[in-house]
Amino acid sequence: MFAKENIRKILSSYGNPAIATICSHSALQIFAGAKQEGFRTIGICTKDRMETYRAFPHAAPDEFIIVEKFSDALKPEVQKELREKNAIIIPHGSFVEYLGPGRIEREFEVPIFGNRAVLGWESDREKSRLWLEKNAGLRMPAKVSPDKIDRLCIVKFDGAKGGRGYFFASDRNELDEGIRQRIESGMVSEEAAKTASLQEYVLGTRYYFHYFYTPLSGKGFPAGEGSVELLGIDRRDESNIDELHRLGMDGGELSKRKINLSYTVTGNQPAVIRESLLPAAFSDARKVVEASIKLFPPGIVGPFCLETVCTPNLEIVTFEVSARIVAGTNIYADGSQYSHLFFGKPVSMGQRIAQEIKIAIGKNMLEKVVY
Numbered sequence: 001m002f003a004k005e006n007i008r009k010i011l012s013s014y015g016n017p018a019i020a021t022i023c024s025h026s027a028l029q030i031f032a033g034a035k036q037e038g039f040r041t042i043g044i045c046t047k048d049r050m051e052t053y054r055a056f057p058h059a060a061p062d063e064f065i066i067v068e069k070f071s072d073a074l075k076p077e078v079q080k081e082l083r084e085k086n087a088i089i090i091p092h093g094s095f096v097e098y099l100g101p102g103r104i105e106r107e108f109e110v111p112i113f114g115n116r117a118v119l120g121w122e123s124d125r126e127k128s129r130l131w132l133e134k135n136a137g138l139r140m141p142a143k144v145s146p147d148k149i150d151r152l153c154i155v156k157f158d159g160a161k162g163g164r165g166y167f168f169a170s171d172r173n174e175l176d177e178g179i180r181q182r183i184e185s186g187m188v189s190e191e192a193a194k195t196a197s198l199q200e201y202v203l204g205t206r207y208y209f210h211y212f213y214t215p216l217s218g219k220g221f222p223a224g225e226g227s228v229e230l231l232g233i234d235r236r237d238e239s240n241i242d243e244l245h246r247l248g249m250d251g252g253e254l255s256k257r258k259i260n261l262s263y264t265v266t267g268n269q270p271a272v273i274r275e276s277l278l279p280a281a282f283s284d285a286r287k288v289v290e291a292s293i294k295l296f297p298p299g300i301v302g303p304f305c306l307e308t309v310c311t312p313n314l315e316i317v318t319f320e321v322s323a324r325i326v327a328g329t330n331i332y333a334d335g336s337q338y339s340h341l342f343f344g345k346p347v348s349m350g351q352r353i354a355q356e357i358k359i360a361i362g363k364n365m366l367e368k369v370v371y
């Protein structure tokens with residue numbers, strides 16, 4: 001990993017830090033929040049997107065660094081320019097996707113808000129299970145062996161974007177048949193089929209919790225050295241799975257008509273949960289923070305999201321963690337019901353990130369939140 005010592009040196013050379021990110025995902029919200037807190041903002045952008053990012057004057061970055069493609073942010077000259085402009089990068093989903101967690105950890109020599117070590121833990125299914133289930137003690141969908149299918153399972157393939165090729169199986173025949181069909185139709189390669197993993201399908205309502213862990217303040221729900229704040233909850237629109245019921249067909253008919261399931265996220269909707277679920281939502285977040293501090297100190301810093309299903313028994317089952325700002329927070333550019341209860345005024349996740357950087361600068365503790 002790019003040594004913390006080097007980041008410390010770069011930070012000590014910074015005058016007035018600026019906030020930078022790639023123009024995608026939640027960048028508008030990040031820039032708007034940074035500007036509200038008085039930061040200069042820099043957008044790493046491709047030419048074709050500039051007009052869009054200028055089209056929201058309140059959120060448009062103060063300056064652009066133009067790249068041909070987003071992964072060019074890794075080029076030494078772009079990194080140098082970012083350092084010269086005193087940039088602190090806010091990582092988001094597209095930033096991690098385009099640059100890759102491994103290369104960000106090893107090669108990206110620009111200060112990043114949050115612990116960059118977390119990226120390797122969230123992107124690896126086995127490691128994230130070790131973190132969430134074994135160390136934090138969260139309930140996750142059970143892993144099911146292909147030889148002992150005793151319940152409805154979702155069959156997943158590694159690296160399947162938008163859940164491409166995922167299907168359901170309740171017994172060995174359905175599993176073998178599903179894999180055979182997918183190889184035959186060319187949707188899944190024989191190689192990818194070997195990575196098929198079976199997970200208990202948890203029936204319930206999906207909720208995506210937006211948390212912020214701060215080691216600098218104890219005002220939220222106590223966790224680790226500081227506290228966790230709940231700043232919002234969303235539900236994702238996933239196409240086409242969310243609308244398939246409108247066809248009124250069962251699984252057999254869908255597959256006869258060669259309709260393939262997809263979980264590609266197309267949008268987000270706001271949500272609140274029953275108030276009696278809040279204690280569990282906070283306690284899960286605390287466990288995740290405290291396990292992260294043990295596994296990869298100083299643990300997760302800043303925004304993260306637990307992706308969950310709430311069962312009819314009101315049990316929260318977590319199927320994934322995103323250890324950075326999630327796009328679902330874009331619903332709340334003007335704050336959410338929960339951030340209102342915390343701040344008494346509208347504060348977005350983007351603004352909360354900028355606030356944390358400002359507080360850290362004020363306390364001379366930037367090193368605690370930037371890695």
Ligand code: ADP
Pocket residue numbers: 141154156160161162163199200201202203206238263309319320
């Ligand atoms: P990806 O890694 O492509 O995001 P996920 O593993 O997150 O794929 O699954 C995509 C979607 O499938 C989720 O957003 C959720 O709607 C659904 N899903 C995944 N795992 C389960 C599960 N065990 N039980 C119920 N729904 C699930």
